[in-house]
Amino acid sequence: MNRRTTRTARSAVAALIALSAGLALAGCSDNAEAKPKLQVSDAFMPLPTSDMAGGFLVVKNDGKTADKLTKVTSDLSDDVTIHATKDQKMQEVKSFDIPAGGELDLERGGSHIMFMGLKKKPKQGDKVAVELHFEKAGTVKVDLPVKEATYNPKHH
Template identity: 60%
Template sequence: MNRHTPLAAAPARGLAVAIGLTATLALTGCSSGGGSSEQPELSVSSAYMPQPVSDLAAGFLVITNRGGGADKLTSVTGDLSDDITIHKTENQKMMEVTSFDIPAGGELDLERGGSHIMFMDIKRRPQQGENVNIELHFEKGDPIAVELPVKETTYNPAQQ
């Protein structure tokens, strides 16, 4: 029995192995097991806070998800308050919620009269022209640091 492989067969066998590995890697990348195309890709725009007139404040912004996977805004932290929550407004009543959905390829619009960030018992009243720093926390995505520019109390971008 001859255990030696002829030299001409070795490159052909190596090529077959390389083609097989390439095909396996390509199929693995196409599996439904969480490729990067299924991950959320979040960005924030249009952030602001109306100048507070009491120990409460609100924050508004738009979170855009350009990724192929949905995510959820689960909480907000910041140094202006130890009690920052997220709220929705239904039938002119504010209700605290545990999260907001951010659909794949969609956006979450936190706006006056609707869903928003609520700051309770604020430690100081920021003035127009200042920035308030917050961090948004998500179910899947990494936290995002955001600066909320403080605008006049009646500011509403929908009316600008």
């Protein structure tokens, strides 16, 4: 190899390294932008009057990527499902969409979390730990404060 060939080869290798690093960094920033930015607020559980209970909360997505709530788990019950209410009838659903820049509102009289076969009845003032499982954002732990049976944040 002569000097000219060596210099050209080194320049080509340096250019490839710079290009690879640039692509890797671009991939990292794309992944950061692709993840939803979820915030949970207004979480509560009305005081259960039977072996069933409802859970309510708001999930706000400040990110540029949509997500889905796919499952809810809790030590309070082995049978926790998510329900949509349509035409005053509730039905179990597989997931709830959370649009980019939007929110999911689980509220009384509407879509909600359903706890069946409670292992124990929480008292007013207790907090019920739940895990919200999202398709892209992963698992988020939330405490649902137990409020009086008639509590409705829209009226307080």
